[in-house]
Amino acid sequence: MRVVLIPGVLALLPQHASLHDPVAELRAAVNDAVSRLGENVEIIATEQGSPVAEAVLAAVRPAATDERSVLVVANGSACRTEKAPGFLDERAAAYDDALRRALTEDPAALADPDAALAAELWADVAALPELAALVDGARAEVLYDDAPYGVQYWVMCWQVEE
Amino acid sequence: MTLRLRKHRFADDETLMMAIVNRTPDSFFDKGATWAEDAAFERVRLVVEQGAEIVDIGGIKAAPGVEIGAAEEKARVVDFVARVREEFPGLVISVDTWRAEVGAAVCEAGADVLNDAWGGADPELVDVAGQYDAAIICTHTGGVTPRTRPYRIQYDDVMRAVLDDTLAYAERAHAAGVDRESIVIDPAHDFGKNTFHSLEVTRRLGEMVGTGWPVLVSLSNKDFVGETLDRPVGERLLGTLAATAICASAGARIYRVHQVEETRQVVDMAWTIAGRRAPARAIRGIQ
Structure with missing residues (x-):
């Protein structure tokens, strides 16, 4: 099974294209990751993240594979700086560090996220429990890990033996 | 329509800045600031740096004044065009002239566009454009003689007159051998028009864009802006830019500025x- 995690960044949508792509590096990583998925992809995302998943899938040629393919849309806090959408919250960096550690080392820790804290930090983590169940025991390959606009983005891939 | 200005091609969604470069001692805005050849050349360098895609080089001011013959006009612009061509191969060079004789000389020197601000006063200018595969700007002047001011000109419908004349001119240019992709129409604000005419043409510019021909507008610091806002030359930038926004919204492609x-x-x-x-x-x- 192939599992990919991307953030639900609306700037990835074609209708929000700029002359100079403000998320060029992120987009490159997303395209790289998503192009590893097969033709029929299961999407795990919130209502906000689903159109992003569909748009990025439409933008790349699917891999020639029969493996189950899953695309998960989630991201960390949106409170990393004063310019961040949710303004600076001093708890945000530690929160994102803990999420990163769980994603890369201990997916089981994502099974029951603190929904109240996530809401306070504007984090989109609703899909992470399902992700945790899928990738537990597999190693994450991190293609992107940054917070360029005060929002923590990750692009990660898992190859899960079934 | 794709726009081709001799060897330079532009896609439908591109807008172009045509910077005015006067080789005149007496034009209304710069008052001779670029009369000296080196000063004019500095002006070309500056506008290229500022992103202009086109320079429009003129050797005779539009308003009435001392008569400038073809020989003097050529002396002012032909060698200058050659010099600009040599230093800026990627720049579109337009020359503001109504004379076929001058048009041929500047095309020979490397000009890409003949900007006939006087609306076909010399009927042979289109033949020159055709012969050199140059582009031509077809303007509306209401049939006035070059370098005269409008005086009590009336139109039943000024935009109808603009459309009739510029479209007829465009077809005449095409018949003379100018490529359809190389024909531009221009309502020519203030030329053969009072301020009310120029305002109406601005308001109804979408009708010109609707013809499918690329539209050029030349609004920069003109009297219709000055009269509308009661501002002298030198204080007309904001008014010019407001008119520019209206024309851009309507879809004008080239801005002579x-x-x-x-x-x-x-x-x-x-x-x-x-x-x-x-x-x-x-x-x-x-x-």
Whole structure:
């Protein structure tokens, strides 16, 4: 099974294209990751993240594979700086560090996220429990890990033996 | 329609800044600031740096004044065109002239566009454009003699007159061998028009764009702006830019201007609001 995690960044949508792509590096990583998925992809995302998943899938040629393919849309806090959408919250960096550690080392820790804290930090983590169940025991390959606009983005891939 | 200015091609969604470069001692805005050849050349360098795609080189001011014969006009512009051509191979060179004789000489020197601001006063200018595969700007002047001011000109419908004359001129140019992609129409604000005419032409510019021919507008610091706002030359930039925004919203493709950077910003803004251009870099609220 192939599992990919991307953030639900609306700037990835074609209708929000700029002359100079403000998320060029992120987009490159997303395209790289998503192009590893097969033709029929299961999407795990919130209502906000689903159109992003569909748009990025439409933008790349699917891999020639029969493996189950899953695309998960989630991201960390949106409170990393004063310019961040949710303004600076001093708890945000530690929160994102803990999420990163769980994603890369201990997916089981994502099974029951603190929904109240996530809401306070504007984090989109609703899909992470399902992700945790899928990738537990597999190693994450991190293609992107940054917070360029005060929002923590990750692009990660898992190859899960079934 | 794709626009071709001799060897330079531009896609449908591109707008172009045509910077005015006067080789005259007496034009109304710069008052001879670029009369000396080196000063004019510095002006070319500056506007290229500012992003102008086209320079429009003129050897005779539009208003009445001392008569300048073809020989003197050529002396002012031909060698200058050659010099600009040599230093800026990627720049579109337009020459503001109504004379076929001058047109041929500047095309020979490397000009790409003949800007006939006087609306076909010399019927052979289109033949020259055809012969050199140059582009031509077809303007409306209401049939006035070059370098005369409008006096009590009346139209039943000024935009109808503009459309009739510029479209007829465009067809005449095509019949003379000018490629359809190389024909531009221009309502020519203030030429053969009082302020009310120029305002109406601005308001109804969409009718020209609707013909499918690329539209050029020359609004920069003109009297219709000055009279509308009661501002002398030198205080007309804001009014010019407001008119520019209206024309850009309507879909004008080429802007003949004194102030390149300011106009570029206004055109880009209006063009983007109209949905014909993406924002430069938008991330607010979608990160």
